[in-house]
Amino acid sequence: MTAEASCAPTIDVHAHLLLPEVEEAVAGHPGLGEARALDVRRNGPAALAVSGPMVGERVPRLTDAAVRLAAMDAAGVDVQLVSPSPNHYHYWAGPRLAERVCGLANEGTAAHCAKAPDRLHGLGLVPLQHPDLAVALLDHALDQGLRGVEISSHAPGPGGTREVELSDRRLGPFWARAEETGALVLLHPFGCTLDERLNQWYLSNTVGQPTENAVALSHLIFSGVLDRHPGLKLIAAHGGGYLPTHIGRSDHAWRVRPDARGCAHEPSSYLERLYFDSLVHDPHVLRALIGTVGADRVLLGSDFPFDMGTEDPLGALRAAELPDQDFHAVRGGNAAALLNLV
Template identity: 40%
Template sequence: MISRRNVFKAAAGVAFCSCGLQHAARAQGSASRQPVMVGGRRVKTIDVHAHCVFREALPLVGGNEAAMISRAVRGAEETYIEVGKRFAAMDAQKVDMEVLSINPFWYALERDRAAAIVKLNNEKMAELCAAHPDRFAGFAALTLQAPDLAVQELEMAMRRQGLKGAAIGGSVAGTDFSDPKFHPVWQKAEELGAVLFIHPAGTPQLGQRFAGNGWLANTIGNPLDTTIALSKLIFEGTLDRFPNLKVIAAHGGGFLPSYADRSDHACMVSPANCNPNIQLKKKPSEYLNQLYFDSLIFGAEAIRHLQAQVGASQIVLGSDYPYPWQLKPVDHIFACDSLNDEQKAGVLGGNAARLLNISV
C-alpha cells in the first residue's frame, strides 16, 4: 500500500521536477498565495478541471509526443508539470488545489500497451499528489476498452493510491458508456464512491464539417461529445441502473443543460424513435440534478442559467488549466450576481470538497 510519507520520500523527479525544486516550489507557493474570502470567511478554492501529462509515458506510445500533447494549442507545453511554475500559476489564479486529470489518449491502443500507460499514469499521479497533498488531488486513468482491467485499476486507485475517482472521455473509441459492457465499471465506481470526471475528446465523425476556421472540432465538437455522453447515460437507463453514480461533466456539461427541456418532449413527439422497453424513472431533464458540472462556461449569464437548471450545489470550479480558456476562474465566480455568498463558497470549493472528500 502506498503511504503518503513513503511516496513523498520517493517522489524526486516526479512531473519533470527535481526534489530540490519541489521543496523550493512549496515554499514559493505558500509565500505568494493570498487567501480567498467570501463573506469574511476563508474559502479553500478547488479547481476540478486541470490537466497534466507525465513524460515517462512517452516511450509507451512509441515516443510519439503528438499522441499525448498538441504543440499547436497554447499552454500545452505546461501539461508537463514543473511544480514551481504550476504553483505560481495557481497562486495567480487564486486556486488552492487542482484536481489533476489526464485526457485519455490510449483508448484505441491494444490492451497490454494501454494498461501499461494507465499503470504508469496512476503511479505518477499518486506520487505527485502524495508529495503535495495541500495543492494536488488526482483522478485516475482507466483502460476502459478492457472493462475488467478498468475495474481493477479503479479499485487500486481508490483503495491504495489515494486518488479521487477517474477521468474518462466521452466514449471509448466510439462505444458509448451506456453499453452494458461498461456496467461493471460503473458498479465498482458506485461501490467505491469514486467520482467520474467526463472530459470530451471530440466527435471525429464530423471532422469534414468541422474543417475550416474556428477550431470547430473543439469549439463545437467537445461540448457535443459531452452532450451525447450524458444523453446516452440518461436515455439508455444507465443512471437509473446506477443511481448513486457520481459524475462531473466538463465544460458545464456541454450543450445539454442549455437545452435540457427538449429532452423531456422527444419521446412524446416521436415514440417510434424511443425504446418502449426503457421506462425512465424521471423526466430526462431531472437527471441533471444528480450530476455535477464545472464552471468553465465563461459568462456570468451562463452560470446563472446552469444554476437555474441544476442548482448551485451541483456546480464546481473548473479552469481547464494549463489551456488558457479561463485564467481567472475564481474572479469569474465572484462576478456572478446570481450566486449568494454561501453559493459562491460552494462553487469555489465547498461543493468539490464534499463530493471528493477533500479536507477544508
C-alpha cells in the same frame, strides 16, 4: 449561507497534468500514428499549428508541481483536482499496452500530487476501449490514493471492433464499482466524431467539446445507467456542454416518443444527480446552468493551464454575480464536501 461553504478552500476540479512516461510507453506503436492522423483530420492543420506551441509553452505548469502551486497561488486557488491531459487516453491501444498506459498514468498522477498532498488531489485513467479491464484499473487508481478517474465521451473499439459508448452494457461493472467505492468520474471528451466538418476555425473544440459532452451525458441518462447507479459521482467538464441549457428538448422527446423512454424519469431530473464544472466562458450561461441543475451541483473549473481554460476562475465566477451562498458553494463548498475536505 453555511459556515462550511463560506470557509471552504477554493477548489478547482478541472486541471491537467502531462506525463512523459505515458508518451514514452506508446512511442513507436503503429496505432499511435493512426490516432495522430485522425487527430489531424479532425482538428485541421491550422489548429494543430497553434496547439503545439501553446502546449509547449505550458509544459512547466503541466509537469512541475512547484510551478503549478505558484500559478494556483496567483489565481487564488487553494486546491486542485488534477487529471491527466486527455491526449493520454490512447483508446487505440490493445489490452496489454492499455493496462500499462493507465497504470503509468495512475502512478504518475499520484506521484505528482504527493509533492503537495494538502493541495493536490488526483484522478487516474481507465481504458474505456477494454471494459473488462476498467474495474481493475479503477481499483489501481484508488490504491494509489487517487480520488477516481477521468474518461472521455466514448472510445473507438480497438482493432475495428464496435465503439464503446458510455451506455454500453459492458461498462456496467465499472459503473457499479465506481458507485460502490465512491470514486469520482470526470467526463472530459477528447476529439469529436463530427470529424472534418469541424476542421476549421477550431470548431473541433468550440463546437465539438460541448457536443460530445451532451451526447455522452444523454447516453448515460436515456440508457438508464443513472437509474441503475444512482449513487455515481460524475463530474461533467465544460459545464456539461449543450445539454443542461437545452434539456427541455430531451424532456419533450421522453414525453412524446416511446423510443426515447429508456430512462425511468424525465431527463432533466437526472441533472440534479450529476456535477458540472463552471467553465462555460459566459456569466449568463453559468447562471443558466446553476438555475437548471442547482448551485449545489456546480464546481469551480479552469481547464488549467490550457488556452481554452481560464487563468482567473474566480474572476469568471464573480462575473456571474451570484448570491453569496451560491458563490461560495461553487467556489469551494461543494467540492470540499465531495472530496471530504470538510
